[in-house]
Amino acid sequence: MLPLAAIPIGDLLDAIEGGGMRPADLTFAAERLGREPMDSRIELALRTMARHPMAVVRAGAALGMIEAAPLFDDVLRVMAAEDSSPGVRMVAGENRS
Numbered sequence: 001m002l003p004l005a006a007i008p009i010g011d012l013l014d015a016i017e018g019g020g021m022r023p024a025d026l027t028f029a030a031e032r033l034g035r036e037p038m039d040s041r042i043e044l045a046l047r048t049m050a051r052h053p054m055a056v057v058r059a060g061a062a063l064g065m066i067e068a069a070p071l072f073d074d075v076l077r078v079m080a081a082e083d084s085s086p087g088v089r090m091v092a093g094e095n096r097s
Helices: 010-019 023-035 040-049 057-069 073-082 086-093
Strands: none
Touching: 010 023, 010 040, 023 040, 023 057, 023 073, 040 073, 057 073, 073 086
């Protein structure tokens, strides 16, 4: 398998949507998505990962969303205030005014 950074964005989204990626890979994928030109498919993937049961994936989603701010300010605000993980709350609240 190619490194996540080398996978074409459409293929990466297919892998994310397919549900077979490990949580650590989803975390890095979410961060990468935040640096890509935003479209509805990327936005949906990030919003979905922000509700993932694993905190490490939610933290990656928060980092990706921070990269794409202000589009995700509403989600980041809720994550920073209400996520069950202190680490996710901290990440979601970073770099925000």
